Amino acid sequence: MTLGLVLAIAGAVLAAALPGIGSAYGVQIGGQAAAGVVSEKPDLFGKLLVLQALPGTQGIYGFLIAVLTMVRVGLLGGGAAELTTQQGWAFFAACMPMAIVGLLSAISQGKAAVAAIHMTAKQPDSSAKGITMTALVETYAILALLVSVLLIFVGIPV
């Protein structure tokens, strides 16, 4: 196994782990807020579940980038490519947009979800507005996902 391959795997690991941690935190605080509201108003469970789930998408995007990286370097095909150190760093760098933005945007989205859950508690009819406001944070995770995907598939010759 070359140093290049180790770097590519490290990038994939971070792409899966960091957004996963961020999403877990975001969904956790969203769940706490929703539990607080549902303890007084059980009928709001359905509306709040969507808001709680929104910060979970970054974890999925990170997982996707990790899998794409593994596919691209041949780890899932049975024969891993002999990557140079430069290629390894390139894969590592390609994973970073999703890893870093995924972590931070999931935490931010979790906080936005908490605020939206609290707003929905006071005005149940505003849940759609809350979902829209919370989903806007997602934009930056999607941009990072696109950058990582393009770099992995187009930007790095193997």
Place this chain on the structure above:
Amino acid sequence: MAKVSYPFAVGRIRALELRLIDPSRWARLRDASREEAIRLLAEIGYGNGAPKDDPEAMIRAEEEETRRVIAELSPDPVWTDLFLLPVDAHNIKAAFKGKKLGQDISRLLMDGGTVPADLVRISVEAEEYSMLPEAFRPVMERAAEYPTLLEFSAAVDRAVFEQIRLVLKKKKNPLLSRYFAAQADFTNVLSTLRAAALKWDADKLDTVLLLGGTIPTEAFEEALLSGQFVPTLCKGDFSSAIRRVLEDSQQDGSLTEAESRFTEERIALLKEGQDDTFSIGPIVCYLMRRETEAQELRVLFARKA
């Protein structure tokens, strides 16, 4: 017990805020007769199971339930306890008065303080004060030395603020430090206005002044002697709020109105932290709004009596 998180606590508070009496219900309560107002309160679920024909019992039950909920869901009881100290002070005063006059004061005690009401009564009767918050202990140990119940009562009120000062010295909270400093200032200004109305001397005023405010102590004596409240008392960090209230109260001359305006100014200060989901702000703001609601209901029913 697992620590309650802020998102959970604030989520529950947001749902509970819907039970606050809204402006349209206030309007209906004001327009209604006493019996209708009691029925309206009962209809919206106010009273937490208290007899539906006794507004004072309903208000009291609701206050106790609010304090119980706050104590149960507070992520940082050290902060919310500061708002429950006046209940301890009330119980201490009632228990001491009962002991001194040889009366049964059980019905005067209120639940929802930082120390259970019965424990306060037993502590006072047995003269064993180790269960009371720190700042109350020296006051209780010297309780027999106070010449009048008024002076004892003033000392207990000062102990509340001393306890708050002790806690905020150990653990910083800019929102609450500012709030309690404002409360001390506002209460001292009100005490000075009241002292002037009752023609007290400066020494007597000094016994009721609270610690922890931002107005220099000498300003109160100066205001009392000169009778010029606006120029002498509009000092410290909350001078603009004090000026607003004093200038308005000079026009209508009502101490009750000034007290109510100072309460509004205090709540406005707390509202600065109301939208911070990860702080104690929304929780204490809800507690204050509930307490203000109870006070306003008492005034409303007193007027209808």
